[in-house]
Amino acid sequence: MESNARDWFTGRSNANGVDLNRDFPDLDGFYYYLERHNIPRFDHLLELFGDEGKEYQPEVRAVGKWILSLPFVLSANMHEGDLVANYPFDSARIPNSNEYSISPDDETFRYLAESYASKHAQMAKNDHPPCDGTVTDAFARQGGITNGAKWYSVSGGMQDFNYLATNAFEITLELSCEKFPDSTLLPKFWGDNKEALIDFIRKAHIGIKGIVTDKITGQPIPEAIIWVKNSTEITPIKHPVTSWKTGEYFRLLTPGYYEIYVTADGYQSTFKQVNVTNGSQTSAKIVNFALMPEQSKVEKLKFKLNL
Structure with a gap:
């Protein structure tokens, strides 16, 4: 360079x-x-x-x-x-x-x-x-x-x-x-x-962007893994991205229908179906995710809060 x-x-x-x-x-x-x-x-x-x-x-x-x-x-x-x-x-x-x-x-x-x-x-x-x-x-x-x-x-x-x-x-x-x-x-x-x-x-x-958060606390989840699968394909694109320490993620994509899967340690995985059009030149399509903590994590949180 x-x-x-x-x-x-x-x-x-x-x-x-x-x-x-x-x-x-x-x-x-x-x-x-x-x-x-x-x-x-x-x-x-x-x-x-x-x-x-x-x-x-x-x-x-x-x-x-x-x-x-x-x-x-x-x-x-x-x-x-x-x-x-x-x-x-x-x-x-x-x-x-x-x-x-x-x-x-x-x-x-x-x-x-x-x-x-x-x-x-x-x-x-x-x-x-x-x-x-x-x-x-x-x-x-x-x-x-x-x-x-x-x-x-x-x-x-x-x-x-x-x-x-x-x-x-x-x-x-x-x-x-x-x-x-x-x-x-x-x-x-x-x-x-x-x-x-x-x-x-x-x-x-182009593509999608969003924030991954804890569904109970609302706190951002860093290092969440975002997988993308084109609806016309059997397997995901073999290149996931991860959320930043602020919970934000960005995923460049061409127009099409996709399934977005999100996983994170200590949380239940989830997914959404999205239609990417890239119609805006100032913002990618916003797709936020709120992940539910796994049961063991919920119990620990309740204990910490004396619930």
Whole structure:
């Protein structure tokens, strides 16, 4: 990630000669390991990831700490070197291949990438020549988007770290054919990207959001797990999100009918059926949940209150 390096003007690498967008924990590889061994863990993988021997760069440690400290919903990682909206997964399931590496939220990620590319002045325009001068990377012909691994496989990138370590959805935006464009071109780049960036910010309001609370006390429940199942599918999307310490949760989704399941330690699970339309640009559909404590917890509460 060029934008988090203080010495970015010296080149792509930091002062230690390390490419920061290859230095994040390789959660893709860990995800694929769990997948191969049928281990049902699909989110917040940093909690299980063992990399004690790895010495991460100070910029990566700082950005990673910041990412984990706030309940981000949507983000974009901005680069130069091509003109395309790139979405997860970035790392190929089969090493040294260029096969499409699908994520559980492929439909939503494609929607986010397509939305940005279509609002960009050139990204999805068929008359824009490929940056490399060949048909290999003729991204405009595919709507100005690409699956990361299908383009070229990357391990240790920030995009997939966000998705697999937190609740945030991130895509990577390649905004210029020139890898290190002259500063005089910045006004043009702003003009090319202004509408796309504003629209992308609005995309934080797609899907659903709400607060998970205790049905008896009304107190927020942190770390509640929110699963989503499309009504047309048999199994849930294998990427739940969790509620923040304030009980709030956010779940980006494309339009459709969904079943939302919520679980939390010490509480009875519950679910609701919702119709997501994404009709508003200022608020996701609000779906709140009040969970009933399990009986043992209710008895403890009654004892505490002398009831």
